Amino acid sequence: MKTEDDILIVAPEGRYWGLPDNIAGRLAVSECPAWGQSRAKQPSKIFFILDSAADFGFTKLAETASNFPEASIYLLGETIFEPIMQRVSDKGVCSGYYILPLTESEFSQILENGKLDSVESNSYEARIRKLSTIAYCDELTGLRRRRFFTEAGNQILRLSECCEIAVSVFLFDIDDFKKYNDQYGHLAGDQIIKDTSNALRNSFRPHDLLARIGGDEFAVMIWDFEIKNESIETGGDERRHYYKHPVKSSEISRRISENVVEVETSRGRLTLSGGMASFPEGGSDLHKLLESADNALMKAKKSGKHTILFS
Template identity: 35%
Template sequence: MSSTGDSLTRTPGRDKVLLVGDIRKAFLDAERVERYPCDVRTNLLEAIDAAARGGYDAVGVVMNGLLGQLRPVLRALRKATAAPIVLLAQMYDEPVARHLVQSAPSEERAADAYRVCPMTLASFGSGLATKSVPTAAWSQGDFIPAGIEKRMRHLERLATTDDLTGLNNRRYIREFARQIIERARQSAGRVTLLLFDIDNFKHYNDDYGHATGDEILKQAAILMRRCCRPHDVVGRIGGDEFAVVFWDDPHCAASETARDRRHAEAEHPSEPVFVARRFQSEFGHAELNLLGPEGRGTLTISGALARFPRDGTTVQELFERADAALREAKRSGKNRIYLVGEPKNNIADLP
């Protein structure tokens, strides 16, 4: 999938984009790359050299597979070219991409923008139009006008976000879980799914009104987001039911010491258990003025943790196992979180 760029149909020096890395991991139509005004470099050093030789309006970097090389490569690309750098991130890379784009003053940023993959080359090219990059030549492919592309991205956000809480919705969570499980399967990674819901939620709706019920859901979302690590993915998957996908972020793991990693492996899923416990505690003590003094401290949750690959090897299996354990937690008296495969093992009782 490498191209020197010489055979591309384009006006030399205009509308050129340098794509770095394995573009098959970023674009649905990667095999059609020669239709577009871009050069592809799969070797990172060749990519930096090409960028330094100039002539590119933008550089797209496929994050998938770079791991420890990402930051040094971005630093070198920044040094090599003044062209804007756009990260091409998988869903699970999005928190890292966002951090790289938002951190530090603009002149020190590792990258200028990011796009979540997979997408089409035309979509990527027309997206660049919003950053003052001339993109007329991208119309050689499946041209999507910039206005429509912007609207599509807005609709995409609406389609994957829960409008009440601002969390990801069920569709996003399931697709994210599918992608991250697929990667974990290839790299022996770890994924843990937490499902939980609010005990007696109907009671709050009926007794305090739906506005109060909505407020409780929003508070739950805020608290869980606060309790999680930045890369964990939180979603509301229906009614008062929430899901969290805990996973090993290789960008964090790369900076861990060997001792940290050994500890993490021995204790897994120590982080999800810790987060779930903390959330349980904070939610129980949440100050919800709408509930009045008598309602304070009455909120509890029931939940379940399912681990890949131990408890299931597909998204469907993990959700089913976690759901069954969640129902068991409800039957057992509520206000508890079970580990799948270890019924009656409330995480509050773990050492």
């Protein structure tokens, strides 16, 4: 293989699909972050392909940054949750991040200049917005879809393992939604779902992960919050889960108990039931976390609804 010694791609085996073939074929490719240490010339640029499905995430990224401290690292991935990338970028671990696939022109500019020029950047952003909207955004609410929640949620859990940040998952659904839908019709039901989506947006921080995962079902992953020696009362249950500054513990308590479990709509006030699970106590991976949160949600439904219970 013809290689360029100052460029390195770090990726799980066979996961180079988003790179232009004629470019990826002439660069050095490694499945091991330490691969390039024996080379005479250390890389100046590293393209690190994130792949949560292959468990190729932030721990390996940290190892790569440690092995090549002088290199500029660019994160590439099919699904990129910007708040996570911004967190990693702010810590100086990476120099930039881009969503795959990249065109030959885009990748060449990043190779040469470390960024896209304004014309190329506008074209790239417009294309990515269109692709992301089609693949990942719920048309009715504008929230993320289940697929994005799964992929970005796995990224957050990988970051949690690497950086020891707190992570919890909520599942919500609308109490007696079928009754409202049958009584007022599907258009009114759609409006109720929109109102609920807006209430959830207003109740959590911009960098928390929100998604509509079913008809009237919603998932929220909160991360990077502080655990304090206090308690939050919701539906008779108590747990010690609080947001980090600048959102105070009393504020998140108020938001959960008031904004989330009750929603004002054009048809009157609706209530929600919710279940919550925390990582890793509630599950060692996203599937198990969601399963625990769903079990707590079912208990909330059986206990009289209009409440949030914890696994």
